[in-house]
Amino acid sequence: MRRSEIRDHLLDTALRLFNQHGYHATGIDLIIAEAGVAKTTLYRHFETKEDLILAALERRDEGDRNAMRAFVEQHASDPVERLLVTFDFLETTVRDKQFRGCIFVSAAGEHKDAAHAVFRAALMHKRLVIAYFEELAHAARFAEPKRIATEINLLHEGAMAVAQMTRIAEPARQARRMAGQLLAAEERSPSARGRRPANAKPHLAQG
Amino acid sequence: MRRSEIRDHLLDTALRLFNQHGYHATGIDLIIAEAGVAKTTLYRHFETKEDLILAALERRDEGDRNAMRAFVEQHASDPVERLLVTFDFLETTVRDKQFRGCIFVSAAGEHKDAAHAVFRAALMHKRLVIAYFEELAHAARFAEPKRIATEINLLHEGAMAVAQMTRIAEPARQARRMAGQLLAAEERSPSARGRRPANAKPHLAQG
DNA sequence: TAAGAAGTATACCGATCTGTATCGTTAGGC
DNA sequence: GCCTAACGATACAGATCGGTATACTTCTTA
Numbered sequence: 001m002r003r004s005e006i007r008d009h010l011l012d013t014a015l016r017l018f019n020q021h022g023y024h025a026t027g028i029d030l031i032i033a034e035a036g037v038a039k040t041t042l043y044r045h046f047e048t049k050e051d052l053i054l055a056a057l058e059r060r061d062e063g064d065r066n067a068m069r070a071f072v073e074q075h076a077s078d079p080v081e082r083l084l085v086t087f088d089f090l091e092t093t094v095r096d097k098q099f100r101g102c103i104f105v106s107a108a109g110e111h112k113d114a115a116h117a118v119f120r121a122a123l124m125h126k127r128l129v130i131a132y133f134e135e136l137a138h139a140a141r142f143a144e145p146k147r148i149a150t151e152i153n154l155l156h157e158g159a160m161a162v163a164q165m166t167r168i169a170e171p172a173r174q175a176r177r178m179a180g181q182l183l184a185a186e187e188r189s190p191s192a193r194g195r196r197p198a199n200a201k202p203h204l205a206q207g
Numbered sequence: 208m209r210r211s212e213i214r215d216h217l218l219d220t221a222l223r224l225f226n227q228h229g230y231h232a233t234g235i236d237l238i239i240a241e242a243g244v245a246k247t248t249l250y251r252h253f254e255t256k257e258d259l260i261l262a263a264l265e266r267r268d269e270g271d272r273n274a275m276r277a278f279v280e281q282h283a284s285d286p287v288e289r290l291l292v293t294f295d296f297l298e299t300t301v302r303d304k305q306f307r308g309c310i311f312v313s314a315a316g317e318h319k320d321a322a323h324a325v326f327r328a329a330l331m332h333k334r335l336v337i338a339y340f341e342e343l344a345h346a347a348r349f350a351e352p353k354r355i356a357t358e359i360n361l362l363h364e365g366a367m368a369v370a371q372m373t374r375i376a377e378p379a380r381q382a383r384r385m386a387g388q389l390l391a392a393e394e395r396s397p398s399a400r401g402r403r404p405a406n407a408k409p410h411l412a413q414g
Numbered sequence: 415t416a417a418g419a420a421g422t423a424t425a426c427c428g429a430t431c432t433g434t435a436t437c438g439t440t441a442g443g444c
Numbered sequence: 445g446c447c448t449a450a451c452g453a454t455a456c457a458g459a460t461c462g463g464t465a466t467a468c469t470t471c472t473t474a
Contacts, residue, residue: 003441003450022317024231028432038452039433049432100319101312105368109313110229114374123372150369151385154378158365161312162357165330167321171361178358182388210420210471235462245422246463256462 001036007045010035014056019103023053023110023118054121057107061125065132072136079140080183083133083152087176090156094163094172101164105157129153141189148186155179214252217242221263226310230260230317230325261328264314268332272339279343286347287390290340290359294383297363301370301379308371312364336360348396355393362386 013035017026028049032039046052071089076082104122111118133152137145159175220242224233239246253259278296283289311329318325340359344352366382
């Protein structure tokens with residue numbers, strides 16, 4: 001392994017173990033053993049375990065949001081449909097056999113102080129995801145894109161929490177159907193309704 | 208403190224600290240210090256820390272579900288309204304300044320192995336809550352009470368996850384409005400529709 | 415009221431935790 | 445090709461973890 005790759009390899013290994021066992025339950029010794037590097041090397045890249053966690057969350061934040069954007073742009077062009085397609089992306093996430101809940105919610109759950117850097121990093125991820133939903137809701141010309149975004153986000157969070165316990169992908173599909181039902185009843189700007197009547201898209205109600 | 212009260216006092220102290228700091232981050236020494244008992248006493252009541260966690264979750268499971276039942280029965284008699292009132296109970300929960308996320312989701316998040324006793328205890332709580340929702344959905348004569356129950360549950364989980372991060376109560380109200388919107392569009396058995404037309408209850412759509 | 419169960423206080427155990435120190439080796443940029 | 449920074453390996457420090465042992469005291473109850 002080239003030296004320039006070590007940092008990312010450490011982050012990926014740590015993310016895998018944090019997801020598998022949790023943050024407190026994953027020791028530094030396990031991380032370096034799984035990554036196959038010396039402890040000195042880890043502490044040359046990251047000052048403390050908390051720094052490692054923060055860097056790992058940052059990496060995952062970027063990766064996840066980029067992946068969602070790419071998935072959405074590839075699977076739908078209609079802006080309303082794009083909001084629903086985010087649930088298809090979610091389904092691919094929870095369908096992974098290694099899925100054990102949202103790592104950001106888990107991170108906040110193990111660092112519950114709202115002033116803690118790890119909590120704030122997790123919160124920032126959620127805010128950026130909601131901002132993306134709002135961007136989609138705005139493009140779809142919904143009358144209240146902010147509210148639509150938080151509703152979509154609430155359904156995402158619910159599906160992930162349920163899937164964390166049941167370890168099945170159905171909650172993601174159920175959340176998609178619920179979102180379709182709700183969006184079909186939402187007001188959109190006249191120009192949007194003119195081009196695409198809100199009640200004329202069966203996929204909206206059927207998810 | 209009477210000796211018969213010590214066990215419950217230990218469980219309440221442990222629950223408070225688990226909620227405040229998490230399960231791994233809460234040490235035995237802190238629990239006994241906060242409870243004001245000797246370590247020997249704790250280990251006379253609970254064989255291991257895991258046993259303490261399990262007993263604490265069990266206590267909280269019973270308390271929470273009883274509280275929700277009592278709240279619902281006190282605040283609504285109409286069976287559809289009762290499903291929505293569960294979100295008012297949720298709002299009282301997340302409005303507590305000490306709310307830091309669902310302790311069962313956090314427990315599962317820190318004990319991610321689906322075969323782990325703590326994970327299974329958390330899962331059992333969720334199943335019992337869904338069973339109660341199904342009971343309410345059945346009483347409301349919805350055509351698919353099982354699906355309705357899981358949808359209500361998904362909204363509950365979403366609201367709790369969002370409130371865990373934002374530390375505000377609004378997600379609970381938003382989830383109630385979403386539930387009202389969804390239930391208003393649901394089919395109910397003829398006798399139910401005969402007595403109470405599904406589309407004639409404005410509170411359903413407005414939450 | 416006497417006996418026994420359960421409480422307190424404290425010292426201790428071995429394991430594990432994060433993080434550091436030491437030192438020989440290796441790889442990459444000039 | 446050489447110099448230096450980064451690597452691997454290992455030992456270790458100091459704190460904390462869950463859990464036990466011991467010795468003394470207090471409450472409960474038959």
